[in-house]
Amino acid sequence: MTDQIKAEKTEASEKVDGVVVGESRPAIPGMDQEGEKLSPDLATDDTIRARRSANAGSDSQVMHSRAERPWSFDVADFSLPTGREEEWRFSPVKQLQRVFEDVASEDREGDPAAEYTLDVPEGWDAGTLADGQEPRDTVLRPADRAAVVGSANAGPARYVRIPENAERREPVTVRIAGRDAERRSNSHLVIEAGANSHTTVVIEHTGSSLHNGNVETLVREGATLTLISLQRWDEDAVHVGQHDAEVGKDASYKHIAVTLGGRIVRLNSNVRYADEGGSAQMFGLYYADSGQHLEHRSFVDHNAPRNTSNVLYKGALQGEGARTVWVGDVLIQKEAEGTDSYEKNQNLVLTDGARADSVPNLEIETGVIEGAGHASTTGQMDDEHLWYLMARGIPEKQARRLVVRGFLNEIVQQIRVPELEESLMEAFEAELALSDN
Amino acid sequence: MSTLEIKDLHVSVILDDENTKPILKGVNLTINSGEIHAIMGPNGSGKSTLASTVAGHPKYQVDSGEILLDGEDVTAMSVDERARAGLFLAMQYPVEIPGVTMSNFLRSAKTAIDGEAPALRTWTKDVKNAMGELKIDPDFVSRNVNEGFSGGEKKRHEILQLELLRPKFAILDETDSGLDIDALQVVSEGVNRAHQGNEMGVMLITHYTRILRYIKPDFVHVFVDGKVADQGGAELADRLEEEGYVNYLKGAAA
Ligand SMILES: Nc1ncnc2c1ncn2[C@@H]1O[C@H](COP(=O)(O)OP(=O)(O)O)[C@@H](O)[C@H]1O
Numbered sequence A: 001m002t003d004q005i006k007a008e009k010t011e012a013s014e015k016v017d018g019v020v021v022g023e024s025r026p027a028i029p030g031m032d033q034e035g036e037k038l039s040p041d042l043a044t045d046d047t048i049r050a051r052r053s054a055n056a057g058s059d060s061q062v063m064h065s066r067a068e069r070p071w072s073f074d075v076a077d078f079s080l081p082t083g084r085e086e087e088w089r090f091s092p093v094k095q096l097q098r099v100f101e102d103v104a105s106e107d108r109e110g111d112p113a114a115e116y117t118l119d120v121p122e123g124w125d126a127g128t129l130a131d132g133q134e135p136r137d138t139v140l141r142p143a144d145r146a147a148v149v150g151s152a153n154a155g156p157a158r159y160v161r162i163p164e165n166a167e168r169r170e171p172v173t174v175r176i177a178g179r180d181a182e183r184r185s186n187s188h189l190v191i192e193a194g195a196n197s198h199t200t201v202v203i204e205h206t207g208s209s210l211h212n213g214n215v216e217t218l219v220r221e222g223a224t225l226t227l228i229s230l231q232r233w234d235e236d237a238v239h240v241g242q243h244d245a246e247v248g249k250d251a252s253y254k255h256i257a258v259t260l261g262g263r264i265v266r267l268n269s270n271v272r273y274a275d276e277g278g279s280a281q282m283f284g285l286y287y288a289d290s291g292q293h294l295e296h297r298s299f300v301d302h303n304a305p306r307n308t309s310n311v312l313y314k315g316a317l318q319g320e321g322a323r324t325v326w327v328g329d330v331l332i333q334k335e336a337e338g339t340d341s342y343e344k345n346q347n348l349v350l351t352d353g354a355r356a357d358s359v360p361n362l363e364i365e366t367g368v369i370e371g372a373g374h375a376s377t378t379g380q381m382d383d384e385h386l387w388y389l390m391a392r393g394i395p396e397k398q399a400r401r402l403v404v405r406g407f408l409n410e411i412v413q414q415i416r417v418p419e420l421e422e423s424l425m426e427a428f429e430a431e432l433a434l435s436d437n
Numbered sequence B: 001m002s003t004l005e006i007k008d009l010h011v012s013v014i015l016d017d018e019n020t021k022p023i024l025k026g027v028n029l030t031i032n033s034g035e036i037h038a039i040m041g042p043n044g045s046g047k048s049t050l051a052s053t054v055a056g057h058p059k060y061q062v063d064s065g066e067i068l069l070d071g072e073d074v075t076a077m078s079v080d081e082r083a084r085a086g087l088f089l090a091m092q093y094p095v096e097i098p099g100v101t102m103s104n105f106l107r108s109a110k111t112a113i114d115g116e117a118p119a120l121r122t123w124t125k126d127v128k129n130a131m132g133e134l135k136i137d138p139d140f141v142s143r144n145v146n147e148g149f150s151g152g153e154k155k156r157h158e159i160l161q162l163e164l165l166r167p168k169f170a171i172l173d174e175t176d177s178g179l180d181i182d183a184l185q186v187v188s189e190g191v192n193r194a195h196q197g198n199e200m201g202v203m204l205i206t207h208y209t210r211i212l213r214y215i216k217p218d219f220v221h222v223f224v225d226g227k228v229a230d231q232g233g234a235e236l237a238d239r240l241e242e243e244g245y246v247n248y249l250k251g252a253a254a
């Protein structure tokens, strides 16, 4: 698996590093790429040219640099999205109005809109952090209307602090259980992985709510943190959220977003670096059925030299109106020399009537990098895979399931929590049974 | 005792929605249990087309003629039904299947072919032994199907499946190409074991005579321009070794 990623890495790097990326470059079968953009500073270099967005429609224009995207803690700085904005153009904004509202959680006496349970070792629950109380608000910068109203209305943030040098195999879990699809819940969670700690944190979303949840993560020097966000909502839930992390010196951060449930889920997962030698891996897995809109956006900001990042999101879609979106931004800033970065999105469209959008954006402001590449494929199941399995006697239906499970398995394998992996594989079985695939 | 009969088979490759191109132009061939038939011919003569058509690849369309397994019409069967009926194709270019482990795949295939799951203990032992004989590293069971395998490793895995699934008839499509001499020997021994152990009939497609030193054919068929141009015993292979296909190609062109 790693080998495969590496091989593709080199292949894709060539397309950016030193090879013309203009309109005339040969199309790669099955590849659909959009939004590749290189800094104007480099545009004069005759080997690399800025490229216009290929699929942006009639008002095609060179996209704004991700670095220019505004952020603010002030709700007034973000007007209500209309759907025409770059960051909202794929989203069902009409159906998101209620999570854009600047309102408090609809908690009732003894009956919160969403119930929190922290299943963490003694001493790791560090209580709450008020608005602006450090380390809260040092990493997460609300970058859109949903995030800013979430941040402003969350109240005290839950604070999980993993002690320095702590090492734990079993994951710690934060459960967020929504109680009512009509009630708004705002939440802010701060996770701090102390220096040289090694842990896995699972955030599990279940039940139903109009949930606006931000997660702010600090991975201190030398720490290894796997953060798994499970969206296993009931089918009427709406969930918007921003997950920001800062990766410390020589630290490793792995973010895995797994979205199966919910009517609309829109998650922004962002990462940047505090120093050098950090590694960020951003994985995602989504399975959309009829009527679901599952949107994942990742942004890796290489704001410091000599860090690595690897982004891989995989999705399966089935049923009329099943909809997924992935937008992956990678920005390699001028000072980020020695960066090694790669991002990929793959979507498997299992039935007619489903639609997957996939947009990798890669901006490179320095030529002094180890590598930068991106890939995106969206398509139906490969007939040759089915052929091979069926030629060994495996009936078509079972062969299709094997291929889908295999496709998703690449992300599941990253979880490394056996019970969780099993439970997800079971959930996929149920999904596959739904579509009679 | 089983028989695989191919009668006056005409096949086209499907190029796109509208176009097809005729490749096989009347192939006749009968293979009985326990017989080894070598099919030899120049590149592009249609050998892989024949193999893939018998196994049921959707890219090939039977225009006329018959493929019968013990009198049953194979062309009416789906790909998986053919495999369950006892046909096996060792592919020239086995595909990689991401995320599906060899062990899961082998067990699924064995269960499908036998109609019941193999007894766990004996199965694990059988797989291990077969892998040992084919000099396949035991770690390969946890790797994904063909993923990152070298050309030679892929071919060994085709033969591993052949040995574990025990078909009535095996079609080997250039299993020898790209193998070094050691691998060729290991692979040939695997084919010979399956042949002797199960009275398996073999259609051995090859471009070169090299593999015939290890797998002894009962019959040799020369395949040119989509049909059998000549046939004989093992001695025909020796003649081809010396003369090549050049005489037949002249004939085809004339
Ligand atoms: N998908 C295809 N599209 C076009 N031509 C094909 C296709 N597959 C096979 N052919 C043609 O059919 C002929 C026979 O091919 P093949 O059966 O692979 O021959 P062999 O295995 O003997 O080398 C060749 O001329 C080849 O170019």
Ligand SMILES: [Mg+2]
Residues within 6 Å of the ligand: B047, B048, B049, B092, B173, B174
């Ligand atoms: Mg061939």
